[in-house]
Structures are given as structure tokens and as C-alpha cells.
Amino acid sequence: MRLLHLSDTHLTRALGPNRDGVDTRDSLRRIPAIFTTGNHDDRPAFAAELGSGHLGTEPVVQLETAERAAASTVAGYRVITLDSLVPGKGYGRISATQLTWLRSVLAQPAPNGSIVAFHHPPVAVPGVAVQSAVGLHNGPELAAAIGGSDVRLILCGHFHLQLFGLLTGIPVWVTPGVVTRIDLTATPGTERAVRGASASVIDLGGPHSPVFHTLHARDPHTGRTAYELDASELTTIIAKLGPAA
Secondary structure, eight states: OEEEEOOOOOOOSSOSOOTTSOOHHHHOOOOOSBOOOOTTOOHHHHHHHHTTSBOSOSSOEEOSSSSOOEEEEETTEEEEEOOOBOTTOSSBOOOHHHHHHHHHHHTSOOTTOEEEEOSSOSOOOTTOHHHHHHSBTTHHHHHHHHTTSSEEEEEEOSSSSOEEEEETTEEEEEOOOSSOEEOTTSOTTOEEEEOOOEEEEEEOSSTTOSEEEEEEOOOTTTTOEEEEEOHHHHHHHHHHHSOOO
């Protein structure tokens, strides 16, 4: 099975370029069939427009709370979406209610195994403070819930760059952003975002599965600076969007 993994579309009601000069609708031509909540989303609005987030996949097993957690099966793979949204913040957390529900879903293995998808990564590049501040803040609890299960892959976004790591031995893939890409060659302690829509193609089921490929859109503006944050600005953002000290 082949997946197209997209994140950070940053679509808004406004038409045309955003404040960074990026037309997010122009960057995104099609939308995938399975959605998870991101840090900019509103749960009631998400539910009203997308329901469980699993469009065109049946049957859907859904957590019966306001949180958008659901599971459905595609080509023998069970795709489980979790809701890591912390309203008003940039960091993520998966609630105890979701983790209990996740354990119950995973109690019965799927034919080809399970894929878990949510927004905030449980892995980060060492020394990048903003990733540590706004990533998933209860990764060990998630690891305890999925350890020893049939989960084969964890898919995340949020960081606007591709990143690979492991959680309790399970591959974690962070797909780059559609709206902009973070340039880690910027001066440490600062942040620079550049133009260039990207996504991931993931192949499952072959002898080397999972295989990841980063896909870059053909964009004449690729590499141009979208914004830059100095150390002071980035520190302010971390304090605002990260957890309370």
C-alpha cells in the first residue's frame, strides 16, 4: 500500500497569500481521505466538517468523546488517528481516555498491522529547543500503550521538516510541511522558514517496509525565506505555546 502523507497545510478562510506571502490553497491541490487534528484546529469545527476524520473508509470505530480519535481499515492496515490537540497551545498531549481506548482497539490485531497518526511528534532533533517545547509531551505514556502491539508505524507532522526516529522500537516519521519548510542550518536558537511545499510517500508491504520518500513540489519560489525569528522572538513563542513552567 502507498500513502501520501501531508501536514501543515495552514488553510484559512482568507483567499490569496498569507502574511508570509504563501498562498496555501495554491500549495495544496488535493486533500487526503484521513484527517487528524492539528494545533491550529478547533474540535467542534473539525467534527462538524470532517466527522471522525476518516472519509471514505468503513467501518470506522470512533472514540465517543469530543476528542477526534478513530480507526478504520484500508487494504488490511488499520489506520488509527489520535487527537493530540491542546487548545490554544503549540505542544501536544494524548489524553488518558484516548490511551485507554487505543489499548482496547489494539487488543485485536489487524491483518497487516496498525498505523497510528497524530500531529505532534514524540521525537525531536537534539538541541532544537522549539521542537522539545511544542512536540508531544507524554510520549512515554503512548509508548506504554502501543508497546508489544501490532503498531508498525507512527505518522506525525507539525515540525515543518522531515524527521525519523523510534518510539519503543516503532518507526516514527515526521512529514515536512505543505506551507513552509524549517531550515535547520539557521543559527542555533533562531528559526528560519523557507518556501517549498513538501510531503511524504510511504510504501508499506514490501521486503523493506516501511520505505519513506520526501516529495518536493515544483515551486519557483523554493528556498526563498518565508520568515525569520531571532532568539528573543523564538523564546517568546516557546513560552507562549509550550507548557506552563
